[in-house]
Amino acid sequence: MPVVAFANPKGGAGKTTSALLLTTELAVKGAAVTVIDADPERWISQWGKLPGKPENVTIISDVTEDTVIDAIEAAERDSQFVIVDLEGTASLMVSNAIGMADLVIIPIQGSSMDARGGAKTLRLLRNQEKMTRRKIAYSVVLTRTSAAVTSRALRDVANQLRDGGVELFSTPIVDRAAYRDLFAFGGTLEGLNPAQVSNVDKAIQNAREFTGEVISKLKAAGAARKVA
Ligand SMILES: Nc1ncnc2c1ncn2[C@@H]1O[C@H](COP(=O)(O)OP(=O)(O)OP(=O)(O)O)[C@@H](O)[C@H]1O
Ligand SMILES: [Mg+2]
Structure with a gap:
């Protein structure tokens, strides 16, 4: 079943957050999802210990560069989606996971002009190809x-990337307190208490749009037969 890897050697680009949003939204739709947590900080593994983790989410935490390929292969057999949250460095583990992926998602902070990490990921990807x-x-x-405005700077980054022939999601992942709270409270966005967390509805809508686009991209990539 399709393997989606989140990669960017730049730390703090939003890999883990985006990976958890995709995981929880797919799980809410009823899909069996396995997360390979290859981030040394183990945020998703910690989230998994909090109450509210959907039963159809399995988390594999103890992978190394030697075992990651086998772990992905085993997860592919057991679940409908395999999501790999990678570390913020360019390592053999990252290359191995990219080599196994049906879709590599490269998060880049829209607020910063620093896309160097993205360029490095693309080079890794070309080598693996x-x-x-x-x-x-x-x-x-x-x-x-x-959330407030589509800023000029953001449009400029998007246009620069598109002009350079870089594939880009139409849905950006907005900065939302709900996405941070998910790691603190556990469970899914749908399970967050709107009285405690602001703009949960908007956060859900954004995460669903992103998830929808991931599925379209997997289908376009020829992983269609793998997408349930
Ligand atoms: N969309 C978002 N809304 C709110 N906060 C966010 C969002 N994306 C990331 N953050 C915050 O930014 C920080 C870095 O994000 P995250 O851990 O997802 O990045 P990462 O690429 O996985 O980092 P690392 O390379 O260290 O693994 C975290 O504190 C996270 O809560
Ligand atoms: Mg991370």
Whole structure:
């Protein structure tokens, strides 16, 4: 079943947050999801210990560069979606996971002009394409964008990327307290208390749009037969 890897050697780009949003929204739709938590901070594993984790989410925490390929292969057999949250460095583990992915999502903070981490991920991806002799689909997602306005700076980043021929999600992941609270409270966005967390409805809508786009991209990438 399709493997989606979140990669950007730049720390704090939004890999773990975006990976958990995708995981929880797919799970809410009823899909069996396995997360390979290869982030040394283990945020998703910690989230999984809080109450409210959907039963159809399985988290594999103890992977190394030697075991990641086998872990992904085993997860592919057992679940409808495999999501890999990678560390914020360019390591052999990252290359191995990219080599196994049906779609590599490269989060880049929309507020910063620093896309160097993204460029590095693309180079890793090209090398893996050569080594595995297959195309690897990828797309950049702008993260932590402002909810209030689509700023000029953000449009400029998006246009620069598009002009450079870089694949880009139309849905950016907005900066939302709900996305931070998910890691503190556990469970899903749908399970957050709107009285305690602001704009939960908008957060859900944004996460669903992102998830919908991931599924379209997987289908376009030819992983259609794998997408339930
Ligand atoms: N869309 C968002 N809304 C609110 N906060 C966010 C969002 N995306 C990321 N953050 C915050 O930014 C910080 C870094 O995000 P995250 O941990 O997802 O990045 P990362 O790429 O996984 O980092 P690392 O390379 O260290 O693994 C965290 O404190 C997280 O809560
Ligand atoms: Mg992370």
